[in-house]
Amino acid sequence: MDMNRRTRGKWRGAALAVLLAAGTLTAAAPGARADGGRTETPVASTSPVTGVTESVVRVRAPLPESAGPRPAACDWLSYLRYRSADGPAASADADRILVAQPGILEGAGAFDSVARNTVARAAEQGVHIEFWALDRRSNCLEDRTGIASGDQHTAVDYYYRGKQVDGRTFAGFTGNGKLGWMAKLGIEQTVRDQYDLLNAELPDQTQRKRKVLCGGHSLGGVITGYFAAADFDGDRATTADAGYNQCAGYFALDTTVSTSLADLSGSLPDDTNLPDIGLGYGVVQAGLDSGVLPRSLSAPVLLNPETMTLLGIAGMGALKDPDAEASLPRYLPSNLNIEATHRVLFSKNTAAFLTGKPAVKDFRLTNGAVLGALLDDNSVPLAFLQTSIGFFDGGPIADKSFPVANGGTQQPGLYGTAYKAIPDRPQGPLYTWRNYDRVGDPDDPGHRSADGTPFTGPGEEVTDVRQLARSLAEQPLDFTEQYFPTKLVTDIQLSTSPQVKKLVVHPGGLKANPVLTVLAGEGLLAGRVPPELHPVIADGYQHLDVLTAAPTQNNGRPEPVSTSLAAFAHSPR
Template structure:
């Protein structure tokens, strides 16, 4: 009998087997020359039946020898391939192929819902398209073994207690001293990787020009801008290799296709360890080369490899037993990083943050409530991490006035626009989670802030927490990017330097093809989108919702991001 538990067991076994198989296939020597090596492995998931087939594709594209020593896996490029089960098996025969670059600190797994929804929506309209969610090369450093076990306790033991899974022991989080090769992993290599992947997978340029739509989310829009203006053969007079001629059109998800970070205000937290670009390109590059500057972007709480792993672990608990009482806050080991993150995420005011009491482990929470507290726009105080997945339920709720007070001038921008909330009874009732499609129901308590402002409403909730959990926990390529290359951001921040400016060879490439811009109504560009873009606005959406929203919304209508992507794929204009 096929039950949710049996499906989860099948997924766990398949995920771990696929991970181990991929590891064996990609054991190549650094600097080895590519000889057409390619693997494609089906992905088994508990996603609802939607007629979409998913696989993980890995293609061997070695870095230049000048990058120096790096793990063997980093000479491979990876992406998640989504296609219609009723469509052609060969990508070149698809009606259209959408190729998506992730945002800052984001991996291919973050596109799971929008990719599935878009492919399924297009199939309903008689079009068989593909969606390729790219993983940047730096994701090669991530170890998914613990997550692929499918068990939350096993994952915690693997990543934090040194216990083996499938005969492997976690090698630890990679420190700056082992990231020397990433000092050169900037915008030039990133767009080159996309070009090499496209030309390798679709060698006929006419297919690329007629069928490929290039785009991305957040920073992915800026990367697409650089791709569109790039020249890949070193001769500007020959334009068949130009980025603009690899795409039939562009798409931007809560971003713009440009070569500037100006439209992404609030996407990089103030407390990250970025070097001061005022030093100039040469000084910044010297600092990265020497290791004086961190080669991977991180911050003291949440935004570092150790704590980003917690998102996938929380997802595991929700996939396994959404409404069950969570023990994750008490099962996690105590260390400075995890404690600081827990305090930042689960303190209702400054006094609570300083004292550490009450702590998250003092509350009774379901697995869904734990995940919601880490990802929902009414809880997490970082705008670029927010999605609209519902609201707390089951007991009294208070204003979360840390790190910014509700209604204060500090709320927009970095912290987002929504009032923040937090459970208010430690050692009390079991706090549950009201999913997006139950907000506003007759049994909804309609929680309000102390000033009378409703925390949320049905029109503000768009993402299914079950599907968010699945995207975090089940994908063979991570939802997050644990080792984001510092150089990728500093290059773009230094766009006027000669070293970066030379990469924009064909500046008209940005406007050479039709563009679809879809913005989150409450996202990073809310209220300040350039008028000439004529964007589609997804009302009530936060920055991540353009990737994670459910296929049917609370108004009964199809999800607008995937609907417009499917329309654009059918006829770019």
């Protein structure tokens, strides 16, 4: 993650941080099984991957009273539990348990596809594993009521027009003044939460050491590094509590297991409210405690919960009927955040961005095309938000030269490697979405850039648009997090400060266990892969594809990320 001031200046004005748009997801089904400080609720799913059982688990783990006032829901830890339908009901009886930390502005729901694929792949080999996709505490602030309605217009009315759903009125997005308790949600609390959850769910430490594989995606690899090096009983001489002794191995998905942000260059645009780390740890912490510094990551206009909600709403339409003409762009209210979002995501060039003409509502788009415009690597200019879900279809396509021109000087870690494209006929044909597995078919027009370069090909498309929509709109825990703790990033940025450095009690813990590193071929580390890691490279994948890819790829082969994870879980320790 490059946080230098020069790069930060490039982002200001362009406001590309809007692409962090994310949505709240559906509520868990009723009938939760409760046992004091723990609930587990089955989750119904329309996933085509069979033989996998999903539930949402919540474990009570109160923050200390010194954290200050907070919603009661924020004293619970949550995760999505995936297991083989034919496997043991008790986690302690599973052959392996993969525990995954999410990346920046990412929630447990983002792991849905890779979790299902991995559990199913292992079961084919006769191994019954579980996959736990963790949520951070900050996700507790999100209200899923509108998404849970199942109707896009109802969701828009709930979040943006003050209309009730099931007798409930949206309380509004939480401002900085009510986030005082988040001023302490840094790396220390984050790894403590993981330890406490593991200890509660699997009380036998020797069992954890044999069965648990610890890892994550993007920032989750760095969190795993801090977890491995941590000491949880305050006595470095005793090591049963050490982080590395809670895991039999580590896995990293388009990241590395480390205590540095160096390998995540481009994972976050710099037009955000992150404080200058030159202030020092004490000054930053005082600013967070007082509220002078924002306690959650955002940008002045675009990177905030109001605009983040749009992604889940778009997912609802693509899940229900990806081929139907979308009404969402015209139904959304007009305000500064939404207008800026539209312009950043759907401007052919700088002139269109500045004037707002043509606007997204001037085009006819299907629900699938709307979601593609939000997340596909041929549309979205930020690499850490890109998936490879197909391409626009149904009409003429042009090069998208905003914010950077195709074929020019690129920053792969920031903008990605794919050429950007956009529909070129406002008030024209209905633009549809060609799903990943139809790219390269005989009826594919094979759109090319003005310089003759094909925009895409079957080897560069890996994620099913409808299944991505399902992860966005059907999961009980969010695909992303609207309130990402600023302190979690500033702590890691200030890793050489005494207050953070002291957390790395067992540095040898990072190498104490086997490591599986799986990298997206066109992801954040493209072209600068550390060879000593001996990584598995998922060709054609973007940063999010390592989580969202379909179980069968266009080459007819099984999806490589889940295949590698299943093999890693199956290998002896």
